[in-house]
Amino acid sequence: MSILVFGHKNPDTDTICSAIAYAELKGKLGKDVKPVRLGEINEETKFALDYFKVEKPELVENVAGKKIILVDHNERTQTADGFEEAKVLELVDHHRISNFNVDEPLTVRMSPVGCTATIILNLFRENNLVPSKKTAGLMLSAIISDTLLFKSPTCTEHDIKAGKALGEIAGVDPQKYGLEMLKAGTALGGKSEAELINMDMKTFEIDGVKVGVAQVNTVNEAELLEKKEKLISEMNDIISKDGLKFFLFIITNILSNDSIGIVAGEGNGIIEKAFNVKVENSLVTLKGVVSRKKQVIPPLTKAIQSL
Amino acid sequence: MSILVFGHKNPDTDTICSAIAYAELKGKLGKDVKPVRLGEINEETKFALDYFKVEKPELVENVAGKKIILVDHNERTQTADGFEEAKVLELVDHHRISNFNVDEPLTVRMSPVGCTATIILNLFRENNLVPSKKTAGLMLSAIISDTLLFKSPTCTEHDIKAGKALGEIAGVDPQKYGLEMLKAGTALGGKSEAELINMDMKTFEIDGVKVGVAQVNTVNEAELLEKKEKLISEMNDIISKDGLKFFLFIITNILSNDSIGIVAGEGNGIIEKAFNVKVENSLVTLKGVVSRKKQVIPPLTKAIQSL
Numbered sequence: 001m002s003i004l005v006f007g008h009k010n011p012d013t014d015t016i017c018s019a020i021a022y023a024e025l026k027g028k029l030g031k032d033v034k035p036v037r038l039g040e041i042n043e044e045t046k047f048a049l050d051y052f053k054v055e056k057p058e059l060v061e062n063v064a065g066k067k068i069i070l071v072d073h074n075e076r077t078q079t080a081d082g083f084e085e086a087k088v089l090e091l092v093d094h095h096r097i098s099n100f101n102v103d104e105p106l107t108v109r110m111s112p113v114g115c116t117a118t119i120i121l122n123l124f125r126e127n128n129l130v131p132s133k134k135t136a137g138l139m140l141s142a143i144i145s146d147t148l149l150f151k152s153p154t155c156t157e158h159d160i161k162a163g164k165a166l167g168e169i170a171g172v173d174p175q176k177y178g179l180e181m182l183k184a185g186t187a188l189g190g191k192s193e194a195e196l197i198n199m200d201m202k203t204f205e206i207d208g209v210k211v212g213v214a215q216v217n218t219v220n221e222a223e224l225l226e227k228k229e230k231l232i233s234e235m236n237d238i239i240s241k242d243g244l245k246f247f248l249f250i251i252t253n254i255l256s257n258d259s260i261g262i263v264a265g266e267g268n269g270i271i272e273k274a275f276n277v278k279v280e281n282s283l284v285t286l287k288g289v290v291s292r293k294k295q296v297i298p299p300l301t302k303a304i305q306s307l
Numbered sequence: 308m309s310i311l312v313f314g315h316k317n318p319d320t321d322t323i324c325s326a327i328a329y330a331e332l333k334g335k336l337g338k339d340v341k342p343v344r345l346g347e348i349n350e351e352t353k354f355a356l357d358y359f360k361v362e363k364p365e366l367v368e369n370v371a372g373k374k375i376i377l378v379d380h381n382e383r384t385q386t387a388d389g390f391e392e393a394k395v396l397e398l399v400d401h402h403r404i405s406n407f408n409v410d411e412p413l414t415v416r417m418s419p420v421g422c423t424a425t426i427i428l429n430l431f432r433e434n435n436l437v438p439s440k441k442t443a444g445l446m447l448s449a450i451i452s453d454t455l456l457f458k459s460p461t462c463t464e465h466d467i468k469a470g471k472a473l474g475e476i477a478g479v480d481p482q483k484y485g486l487e488m489l490k491a492g493t494a495l496g497g498k499s500e501a502e503l504i505n506m507d508m509k510t511f512e513i514d515g516v517k518v519g520v521a522q523v524n525t526v527n528e529a530e531l532l533e534k535k536e537k538l539i540s541e542m543n544d545i546i547s548k549d550g551l552k553f554f555l556f557i558i559t560n561i562l563s564n565d566s567i568g569i570v571a572g573e574g575n576g577i578i579e580k581a582f583n584v585k586v587e588n589s590l591v592t593l594k595g596v597v598s599r600k601k602q603v604i605p606p607l608t609k610a611i612q613s614l
Contacts, residue, residue, distance in 0.1 A: 097415070098408045105403050108417035126433070 002034040003089060004066050006057075006080065007116075008073035009038045013045045013145035013185075017138035018071040018116040019057060022092060024135050025124055026069075033069065036060040038080050044185025048141035051181070052134045052170070072116040074100040092119055114152065114159040117142035121162045130169065137170035144178040145185070148217075151257050153294045182254045186218045193230045197249060203242060204297060206304045211267070212238055212247040213300075215292050221251045221260055225283075228262060232282060235264035246270070248300075252290050259286040274303035309341040310396060311373050313364075313387065314423075315380035316345045320352045320452035320492075324445035325378040325423040326364060329399060331442050332431055333376075340376065343367040345387055351492025355448035358488070359441045359477070379423040381407040399426055421459065421466040424449035428469045443476035451485040452492070455524075458564050460601045489561045493525045500537045504556060510549060511604060513611045518574070519545055519554040520607075522599050528558045528567055532590075535569060539589060542571035553577070555607075559597050566593040581610035 005023050007015025019035035026033035035057040041049070049056055064082030069090040073079060076099040080086075090107040091100075094116050111119050117139040124131055131139060143163045147155035150163060167174040188196060201214040212235070218224060224231075235247040246267025252259040261284040263271055268279040277284055289295045312330050314322025326342035333340035342364040348356070356363055371389030376397040380386060383406040387393075397414040398407075401423050418426050424446040431438055438446060450470045454462035457470060474481040495503060508521035519542070525531060531538075542554040553574025559566040568591040570578055575586040584591055596602045 094412055096409050096412050097404070100407075101405045102403050105401055105419035106417065107419060108404070108415045110413065110415035112412035112414060 001067070002032045003069060004036050004060060004063060005033050005069040005071060006036045006038055006060065006063075007071050008078040009080075011037050011039050011041055011045065013042075013048055013181075014116050014142040015072045016041055016045050016057065017048065017142040018092070018120055020054065021117060021120045021131060021135050021139050021142075022069065022071055022123075024131060025120065025127070025129065028129050029127060034058075042185065043187050044145060044181060045141075047181050047184035048138055048145075051177070052137040052141075054134055054138060071120075074098070076100065092116060092123070094119060111158070112156075114155040115143045115146035115162075117146075117166075118156075118159045118162040121166065122158075131166070133170055136166045137172060140166040140170055140172065140174060140177070141181055144174065144181060148252075148254055148257070148290050149175065149178040149182060152291050154291055179255070182217065183219050186216075186220075186254065188216060188218060188224065193227055193234045196224070196227075197231065197234050197238070201238075202292075203244065204300075206301050207307075209304050209307075210242065210244045211300065211304075212242065212244045213250065213292055213296060214247070215250040215252060217252050217254050219253065219255050221253055224251050225260070228282070231262055232264045235262070239265045248296070250286070250289070250292065250296065254290075257288060257290050259289045260284070261286055270300065270303045270307070273306075274299035308374070309339045310376060311343050311367060311370060312340050312376040312378060313343045313345055313367065313370075314378050315385040316387075318344050318346050318348055318352065320349075320355055320488075321423050321449040322379045323348055323352050323364065324355065324449040325399070325427055327361065328424060328427045328438060328442050328446050328449075329376065329378055329430075331438060332427065332434070332436065335436050336434060341365075349492065350494050351452060351488060352448075354488050354491035355445055355452075358484070359444040359448075361441055361445060378427075381405070383407065399423060399430070401426060418465070419463075421462040422450045422453035422469075424453075424473075425463075425466045425469040428473065429465075438473070438476060440477055443473045444479060447473040447477055447479065447481060447484070448488055451481065451488060455559075455561055455564070455597055456482070456485045456489060458597060460598050486562070489524065490526050493523075493527075493561065495523060495525060495531070500534055500541045503531070503534075504538065504541050504545070508545075509599075510551065511607075513608050514614075516611050516614075517549065517551045518607065518611075519549065519551045520557065520599055520603060521554070522557040522559060524559050524561050526560065526562050528560055531558050532567070535589065538569055539571045542569070546572045555603070557593070557596070557599065557603065561597075564595060564597050566596045567591070568593055577607065577610045577614070580613070581606035 005019045007019050023033045023035040037057045062082040063080040064085035066086050068086045071092045074093050088102050088106050092109045094113050143159050147159050150160050163174050197214050203212045239247050246265030249262040250259050263279050263282050312326045314326050330340045330342040344364045369389040370387040371392035373393050375393045378399045381400050395409050395413050399416045401420050450466050454466050457467050470481050504521045510519045546554050553572030556569040557566050570586050570589050
């Protein structure tokens with residue numbers, strides 16, 4: 001029976017491509033490891049798989065009784081059903097460790113880098129191996145996705161070097177290919193306002209104040225700003241339902257690496273203080289902001305704590 | 308401010324020596340890292356430190372506000388006070404992951420090997436570095452301690468190879484030095500019956516049946532068996548206090564790698580079934596048994612589950 005390797009639920013490009021890459025590495029080391037996925041792939045990942053002519057991994061919903069390897073996640077809420085009845089052999093990840101409990105010692109490789117694929121390239125090298133051309137292309141795609149083409153503050157020097165090396169193996173120009181891939185991932189046409197807000201929505205509780213922050217990437221903010229009133233109406237519904245103080249919807253332009261925020265609820269004062277900007281007509285300009293984790297939540301936290 | 312590196316509370320030889328070894332490695336890599344300990348060192352560790360003329364690390368009781376690296380443990384109950392207020396940079400360990408939650412991504416190296424020092428030797432090698440003679444001696448001591456001189460079922464091929472290499476760097480014969488060190492750790496003279504039982508006592512609940520299992524290492528079981536009646540009396544006190552079905556006190560001879568068990572309470576039937584042996588005069592011979600985790604708890608679990 002093959003060992004299964006997979007990333008998180010609601011898969012992104014790093015989760016899918018790192019599972020494929022790690023299965024290839026283990027295969028070269030003589031292990032029978034098969035990449036699988038826990039959900040539907042997104043448009044960006046589809047572009048990468050199509051470009052490098054790789055089939056999407058098989059869908060698996062329950063891993064009870066299986067031997068498994070986790071990549072790109074470790075928290076219990078993000079992993080497969082049946083986790084408690086599986087035997088966890090390995091973990092390769094770049095996130096914090098939280099709610100990950102296992103009965104037996106296992107092999108773990110984690111680094112605070114921008115992308116799991118960067119760690120996996122290191123593991124190839126430690127074994128004096130090189131990923132195949134296709135797999136190098138997918139690993140490059142993962143790094144581009146997680147680091148927004150090397151521009152996110154989560155990107156490290158290791159990710160940049162890995163991306164360059166993988167681009168050479170794959171025979172593609174990271175900048176040119178990367179923009180195409182990111183654009184493919186921003187195909188938002190046809191999505192309803194509720195779908196846009198729920199694509200990547202999280203709520204946070206800071207000093208007892210609950211706030212919602214959603215984010216989408218785009219190359220055309222105008223088409224989203226046209227929907228401003230309907231988006232605010234959706235955001236107000238979530239504010240009432242979840243008891244939030246305010247909701248910030250961040251539209252990030254992946255070409256300019258700037259964002260525009262749409263604000264609903266009682267957020268103007270906090271947001272103006274956090275980012276030292278004016279909210280006008282429910283809109284706020286966030287120059288150079290691309291990372292919710294590193295550039296939005298910390299200043300919001302400070303502003304709320306100083307209320 | 309130095310980064311602090313430390314192992315678990317109630318420190319053993321691996322915890323102390325791996326902290327010293329990892330601090331040396333990080334120092335060679337240009338980092339200011341200081342080994343510390345969370346409690347008193349035992350006789351075995353003292354022997355190793357004295358032999359290689361290394362000072363014991365400084366005692367630290369609270370790590371709030373510090374940057375820290377954990378070795379040889381990860382569970383919250385085993386680590387330092389103030390953990391939540393510290394910044395965890397790295398983790399190097401060979402145990403299961405349980406109750407370990409951090410807010411930020413970190414560097415983690417774990418392998419299912421017999422000893423943390425085996426992983427640390429690998430990290431030296433990945434950086435093209437070699438531990439100093441003294442530190443190699445301490446790392447060898449850690450491996451000998453955790454694997455009972457390469458004879459525990461937790462010992463892997465990696466531990467054996469690492470031990471051989473470290474013995475060469477340290478200029479000691481692992482077998483000869485190892486026996487001396489293990490013997491030093493079995494200096495039980497002067498300990499009361501209660502102290503002997505509490506040196507390494509754990510309780511387990513299996514299918515609603517609570518049992519106690521303690522273990523000591525020795526080269527002279529006779530001096531312990533002389534105290535049999537007093538030990539049983541202590542064990543009976545614990546049985547009453549903790550509501551146990553029975554208590555098994557395992558005396559492991561580190562030269563022969565066999566054990567003798569002293570049984571108190573209603574354990575004869577279960578123990579005879581578990582190990583396929585007779586209990587006579589509250590004593591049972593456990594040929595080839597050295598590991599509570601791998602050789603005692605699993606058969607007891609099976610025997611209790613089939614009651």
